[in-house]
Amino acid sequence: MSLVTTIITIAAVLAIVLAIVAFWLPQMTPDHEKLSPYECGFDPMGSARLPFSIRFFLVAILFLLFDLEIALLLPLPWGIQLPSPLTTFMWTTTILILLTLGLIYEWLQGGLEWAE
Numbered sequence: 001m002s003l004v005t006t007i008i009t010i011a012a013v014l015a016i017v018l019a020i021v022a023f024w025l026p027q028m029t030p031d032h033e034k035l036s037p038y039e040c041g042f043d044p045m046g047s048a049r050l051p052f053s054i055r056f057f058l059v060a061i062l063f064l065l066f067d068l069e070i071a072l073l074l075p076l077p078w079g080i081q082l083p084s085p086l087t088t089f090m091w092t093t094t095i096l097i098l099l100t101l102g103l104i105y106e107w108l109q110g111g112l113e114w115a116e
Contacts, residue, residue, distance in 0.1 A: 058111060069099055 001009075028034075073095055082088050106112055 055114060062106060062111065066099065066103070069095070073099075 073092065076088065076092055076095075082091070
């Protein structure tokens, strides 16, 4: 059995065991005290769930998406053992073009414009 097959088998068995354990653990019953926000021993002054603009969420998701893709792009020349550096350059260029097209699409759809 190869190393990759062994690792995949162990990961699958571990995932199944963890899912079974999570299913059989007793369910917690939430009550008012457990659901209320903790404010250093004081009674809560107001609601902990304040409304916020959905634009913050959208900008955060876009940042995480592009940041993650760039973080995965940086080790590309060392991670991919392609026969020639030109092939690696072409893959990198393709990924950067896709990222740029995604950014342009978000810009044209108005995802980056901040409403007053």
